[in-house]
Amino acid sequence: MTGPSAGRSAMTPRAALAKRRVRVGAATVAYLDEGPACPAGDGAPPLLLLHGCPFSSFVWRKVIAELRDRFRCVAPDLLGLGDTETPPGADWSLPAQAATVVGVLDALGIEQADVVAHDHGAATAQLIAAEQPRRIGRLVLTNAEDYDNWPSRDELPFVRATQLPVLGRLVLWAWARPGLFRYALRSGKAVHDPSVLTAERLDGYIAANLADARRRAKTRRFLAGQLDPANHRATTDALAGLRAFDHPTLIVWGADDPHFGPEWGRRLREDIPGARRLELLPHTGHLLMEERPGELARLVAGFLARPPGADSGAGAAGSSGSCSWPAAAGHEEGAHRHG
Numbered sequence: 001m002t003g004p005s006a007g008r009s010a011m012t013p014r015a016a017l018a019k020r021r022v023r024v025g026a027a028t029v030a031y032l033d034e035g036p037a038c039p040a041g042d043g044a045p046p047l048l049l050l051h052g053c054p055f056s057s058f059v060w061r062k063v064i065a066e067l068r069d070r071f072r073c074v075a076p077d078l079l080g081l082g083d084t085e086t087p088p089g090a091d092w093s094l095p096a097q098a099a100t101v102v103g104v105l106d107a108l109g110i111e112q113a114d115v116v117a118h119d120h121g122a123a124t125a126q127l128i129a130a131e132q133p134r135r136i137g138r139l140v141l142t143n144a145e146d147y148d149n150w151p152s153r154d155e156l157p158f159v160r161a162t163q164l165p166v167l168g169r170l171v172l173w174a175w176a177r178p179g180l181f182r183y184a185l186r187s188g189k190a191v192h193d194p195s196v197l198t199a200e201r202l203d204g205y206i207a208a209n210l211a212d213a214r215r216r217a218k219t220r221r222f223l224a225g226q227l228d229p230a231n232h233r234a235t236t237d238a239l240a241g242l243r244a245f246d247h248p249t250l251i252v253w254g255a256d257d258p259h260f261g262p263e264w265g266r267r268l269r270e271d272i273p274g275a276r277r278l279e280l281l282p283h284t285g286h287l288l289m290e291e292r293p294g295e296l297a298r299l300v301a302g303f304l305a306r307p308p309g310a311d312s313g314a315g316a317a318g319s320s321g322s323c324s325w326p327a328a329a330g331h332e333e334g335a336h337r338h339g
Contacts (some may be wrong), residue, residue, distance in 0.1 A: 183283060
């Protein structure tokens with residue numbers, strides 16, 4: 001494991017974000033590192049942001065812009081996605097993702113971080129919470145792959161299409177065209193409001209995982225893992241540990257996500273001892289950090305601003321307009337909707 005080095009992503013200038021790179025085992029992990037004390041990282045509480053599939057740390061740019069004055073925001077590209085590189089045939093399973101994320105924290109000298117995680121990144125965070133809970137201070141889970149819910153029924157046709165001989169490569173080649181990728185995201189219901197699929201966003205998505213044959217090959221292999229039953233079992237196998245995770249946990253959910261609906265957030269709230277609150281964002285789909293970045297950032301900042309110990313103990317809950325927790329002992333916190 002080696003220390004971080006500065007660099008630029010291979011993204012187009014329009015979508016480019018400055019990234020650093022660090023060796024974790026055989027992987028070279030690309031990551032964003034933004035905050036008031038960067039690049040040294042001293043003085044600001046670390047906040048780890050984990051993206052979903054098949055995206056990259058690019059999806060967090062607007063949330064990071066809202067939070068980097070108060071937190072050191074570290075957002076790695078997961079194995080097989082974005083600018084992170086591994087040797088041929090490397091393990092990209094969920095346990096490997098979790099081990100690599102912990103390796104990034106080790107390489108950056110971060111003993112414990114607060115975590116905000118989405119989709120496949122949220123599945124990764126669940127494994128860390130279950131197996132190495134001391135590495136997470138507070139946890140925010142959003143529209144997560146969890147239990148046995150992934151890939152969703154609506155996603156399956158898209159994922160399977162990428163694995164077809166010959167046709168699969170053509171599908172990914174077509175998605176590298178902004179108009180066709182916009183159509184795929186709209187058809188796949190990645191967002192509730194299609195107007196958020198701007199040229200800037202599409203450029204960033206395509207540059208990360210579809211821009212050339214090598215990136216498309218990585219994406220195709222990554223998506224194959226979404227169909228692997230052994231990989232699926234990782235989230236179910238983590239349940240025993242997750243049900244012992246008593247660190248303060250906030251669950252934020254795009255209420256109109258057809259892939260992972262609010263019922264999955266409710267199950268997590270019931271199963272995670274530290275979870276007292278589920279925030280539902282109406283008129284918001286799966287990519288809530290793209291549709292409601294300011295609202296998500298405010299919820300995260302309010303949650304993390306609570307004094308140490310304020311979120312612990314039986315019963316904390318809060319009002320529907322804030323991230324405070326309940327005061328009445330034994331009260332079961334319900335879902336809050338933000339208008």
